[in-house]
Amino acid sequence: MSEQLKRTRPAPAPGIVHFGLGAFWRAFGALFVEEAVREGGGDWGIVGVSLKSPSTRDALRPQDWTYTTVELGPEGETPRHVQILSDVIVAPEAPEALFAALETAQLVTLTVTEKGYCHVPATGRLNRDHPDIAQDLAEPDRPASAPGFITRALDVRRKAGRPPFTVMSCDNIPSNGELLRGVVLDLAAEIDADLRDWIAAEVSFPSTMVDRIVPALAEGDVDDVAVLTGYRDAAPVKHEPFRQWVVEDSFCAPRPDFGAVGAEMVADVAPYEHMKLRCLNGAHSSLAYLGYLAGAETMADAVARPALAGYVRHLWAQEITPVLTAPPGVDLSQYTDTLLERFANPAIRHRTWQIAMDGSQKLPQRILDTVRECLDAGRAPDGLLLAIAAWMQFTSGTGLDGEAIEVKDPLADRLRACWEGSPSEEDVVRRYLALEEIFEPAFAARPEVVEGLTLALGRLRSQGAEAAAEAATG
Numbered sequence: 001m002s003e004q005l006k007r008t009r010p011a012p013a014p015g016i017v018h019f020g021l022g023a024f025w026r027a028f029g030a031l032f033v034e035e036a037v038r039e040g041g042g043d044w045g046i047v048g049v050s051l052k053s054p055s056t057r058d059a060l061r062p063q064d065w066t067y068t069t070v071e072l073g074p075e076g077e078t079p080r081h082v083q084i085l086s087d088v089i090v091a092p093e094a095p096e097a098l099f100a101a102l103e104t105a106q107l108v109t110l111t112v113t114e115k116g117y118c119h120v121p122a123t124g125r126l127n128r129d130h131p132d133i134a135q136d137l138a139e140p141d142r143p144a145s146a147p148g149f150i151t152r153a154l155d156v157r158r159k160a161g162r163p164p165f166t167v168m169s170c171d172n173i174p175s176n177g178e179l180l181r182g183v184v185l186d187l188a189a190e191i192d193a194d195l196r197d198w199i200a201a202e203v204s205f206p207s208t209m210v211d212r213i214v215p216a217l218a219e220g221d222v223d224d225v226a227v228l229t230g231y232r233d234a235a236p237v238k239h240e241p242f243r244q245w246v247v248e249d250s251f252c253a254p255r256p257d258f259g260a261v262g263a264e265m266v267a268d269v270a271p272y273e274h275m276k277l278r279c280l281n282g283a284h285s286s287l288a289y290l291g292y293l294a295g296a297e298t299m300a301d302a303v304a305r306p307a308l309a310g311y312v313r314h315l316w317a318q319e320i321t322p323v324l325t326a327p328p329g330v331d332l333s334q335y336t337d338t339l340l341e342r343f344a345n346p347a348i349r350h351r352t353w354q355i356a357m358d359g360s361q362k363l364p365q366r367i368l369d370t371v372r373e374c375l376d377a378g379r380a381p382d383g384l385l386l387a388i389a390a391w392m393q394f395t396s397g398t399g400l401d402g403e404a405i406e407v408k409d410p411l412a413d414r415l416r417a418c419w420e421g422s423p424s425e426e427d428v429v430r431r432y433l434a435l436e437e438i439f440e441p442a443f444a445a446r447p448e449v450v451e452g453l454t455l456a457l458g459r460l461r462s463q464g465a466e467a468a469a470e471a472a473t474g
């Protein structure tokens with residue numbers, strides 16, 4: 001039995017509050033912060049916040065909030081003992097501790113996944129029907145959502161006459177800063193018009209593009225890491241070597257020197273976000289649904305199948321990049337070649353099922369924008385329409401051979417209801433397209449969309465995922 005992992009050096013005094021302490025942030029942003037402190041010093045300890053589950057806090061507490069990351073490179077596994085977290089708070093259990101941290105923070109960062117923004121995916125506006133938002137509005141000083149805590153903490157700073165912190169979203173959403181700003185302003189406007197105006201004038205919400213593949217902890221990881229390091233860590237994280245962080249350089253308060261440790265500080269993140277969301281995440285989601293239905297457990301298994309590798313190459317070359325503007329100095333065909341290599345890394349056991357989760361929140365920015373732009377440009381997005389059809393099949397809760405699928409999605413019940421009463425394929429498609437949270441009515445009404453999806457769903461169900469992928473892209 002190996003020894004328990006323990007802190008070997010003190011954390012810096014806290015300066016950052018991070019919402020959403022999942023595997024991704026611990027293997028990405030936390031490393032940039034730790035490196036920036038190593039280079040330039042500063043009080044940039046991170047207070048990690050979980051909004052719901054206590055599991056990360058409970059795992060990290062006995063190890064003094066430290067943990068191990070393991071980089072899975074071509075030359076083997078490189079462990080690192082990360083010691084930048086100064087505390088972990090489970091918001092509903094200790095709201096006062098969280099407000100105390102937010103009173104002195106300079107920077108608030110978020111990786112709460114798409115659904116954590118409590119917005120309507122098709123419009124980007126605050127979803128007032130969301131149960132957490134209902135709580136934020138009913139009792140603004142006992143909020144439930146990340147935007148609710150941020151709005152409340154900003155109000156406290158305003159009333160105390162103190163300057164605000166910067167609020168930086170690090171989730172896979174286009175214009176994530178602007179989206180978060182809109183949600184916070186909508187929420188603040190309901191609470192107090194002066195608060196709304198103060199936030200609008202004083203607080204920066206930089207947008208960012210984040211990229212590193214970090215699968216969820218898998219069975220066996222804890223034991224593997226104990227063998228590698230000699231220490232028992234209840235919450236290690238494995239990740240690929242690649243990382244890219246593009247940050248809009250717009251901060252209303254001090255920040256660590258991210259630029260000194262490899263982040264690209266730019267004036268406009270939009271071209272980078274579009275490239276990453278459409279090329280990486282769009283391909284990821286497409287391969288997740290088709291791959292899962294074809295029986296591929298991981299992304300590497302999916303791209304090892306010639307039909308699916310050919311399919312994703314076609315998506316990039318014929319559907320996604322022709323309607324994309326490359327960021328300055330980037331060659332999109334090189335970029336997508338690198339993506340295929342990253343997806344194929346067999347050491348990264350990134351499950352298709354994990355990526356398939358929350359599709360209702362992911363599809364608009366990953367796939368639907370490209371489909372619309374292809375149609376406007378007179379290009380046939382048959383491969384992406386097949387991906388949407390595969391998502392419909394996946395969210396029916398039943399695979400192509402009749403096997404049950406566990407569907408995790410905030411709209412899971414409504415998605416499954418589209419299949420009730422043995423409807424025809426065209427009816428299934430029309431029912432899905434009627435979900436306005438996901439599909440804008442003008443998009444859903446396009447005949448090419450209805451016909452293309454009906455054809456794709458029919459092919460998928462009669463020929464199977466791999467043959468349908470070949471037929472759509474051949």
Ligand code: CS2
Pocket residue numbers: 172210211212213214280281284285354355356
């Ligand atoms: C993935 C992303 O789970 C998913 O939806 O597409 O987490 C992806 O691995 C990251 O965005 C890569 O940067």
